[in-house]
Amino acid sequence: NAGVTQTPKFQVLKTGQSMTLQCAQDMNHNSMYWYRQDPGMGLRLIYYSASEGTTDKGEVPNGYNVSRLNKREFSLRLESAAPSQTSVYFCASSEALKGGYTFGSGTRLTVV
Amino acid sequence: AQSVTQPDIHITVSEGASLELRCNYSYGATPYLFWYVQSPGQGLQLLLKYFSGDTLVQGIKGFEAEFKRSQSSFNLRKPSVHWSDAAEYFCAVGAFSSGYSTLTFGKGTMLLVSP
Numbered sequence A: 001n002a003g004v005t006q007t008p009k010f011q012v013l014k015t016g017q018s019m020t021l022q023c024a025q026d027m028n029h030n031s032m033y034w035y036r037q038d039p040g041m042g043l044r045l046i047y048y049s050a051s052e053g054t055t056d057k058g059e060v061p062n063g064y065n066v067s068r069l070n071k072r073e074f075s076l077r078l079e080s081a082a083p084s085q086t087s088v089y090f091c092a093s094s095e096a097l098k099g100g101y102t103f104g105s106g107t108r109l110t111v112v
Numbered sequence B: 001a002q003s004v005t006q007p008d009i010h011i012t013v014s015e016g017a018s019l020e021l022r023c024n025y026s027y028g029a030t031p032y033l034f035w036y037v038q039s040p041g042q043g044l045q046l047l048l049k050y051f052s053g054d055t056l057v058q059g060i061k062g063f064e065a066e067f068k069r070s071q072s073s074f075n076l077r078k079p080s081v082h083w084s085d086a087a088e089y090f091c092a093v094g095a096f097s098s099g100y101s102t103l104t105f106g107k108g109t110m111l112l113v114s115p
Helices: none
Strands: A004-007 A010-013 A019-025 A031-038 A042-049 A064-068 A074-078 A087-094 A107-111 B003-005 B010-014 B019-021 B024-026 B032-038 B044-050 B056-058 B064-068 B073-078 B087-097 B100-105 B109-114
Touching: A004 A087, A010 A019, A019 A031, A019 A087, A019 A107, A031 A064, A031 A074, A031 B100, A042 A064, A042 A074, A042 B100, A074 A087, B003 B087, B003 B100, B010 B019, B019 B109, B024 B073, B024 B087, B032 B064, B032 B073, B032 B100, B044 B056, B044 B064, B044 B073, B073 B087
Parallel strands: A010 A107, B010 B109
Antiparallel strands: A004 A019, A019 A074, A031 A042, A031 A087, A064 A074, A087 A107, B003 B024, B019 B073, B032 B044, B032 B087, B056 B064, B064 B073, B087 B100, B087 B109
């Protein structure tokens, strides 16, 4: 029972490089989310996808793009990485708000 | 817009002592409320949730929380803390916006357990 799988687990980028963070869920959930976690800031929503084919901005979308590839997969892309994007990124999925979210184990990204 | 405040950044509790972590929320309607726990280097695990009914909810690992509408609070409690409870705890409020639902998280409370 994998739940939510994120790849890679760790990544170091140079300023200006691009990369895509991958997320896949096997629970047949409709909604998926990307959060970033920074010390003392809690989790902040970057983008979400309420259902396949839709995406919306969250609280901190600048510098990111997303793709809901199919019902299972939701990727986060950094086109030109900046040191301010050094963070831990979490993907989550849910079927309905009442059930809460199921989180992946995170991607620790460092931009130098 | 909804918001969550966790007033305590760090709390230290002796093993075997009781625990209460505070959470206050701001939301115009009846909220959906959650507590999550995060161990170092791990993702977030759902402890318990409230969306209607009995205001005292039971969760996993012996935790419980009480919803108090008059105080806009949803405090997490445990009668006897174990060393394995040391972790960071996040309160979250769920709300609907433009037909979609998202969770807003507090900044977290780090629980330290002393021998």
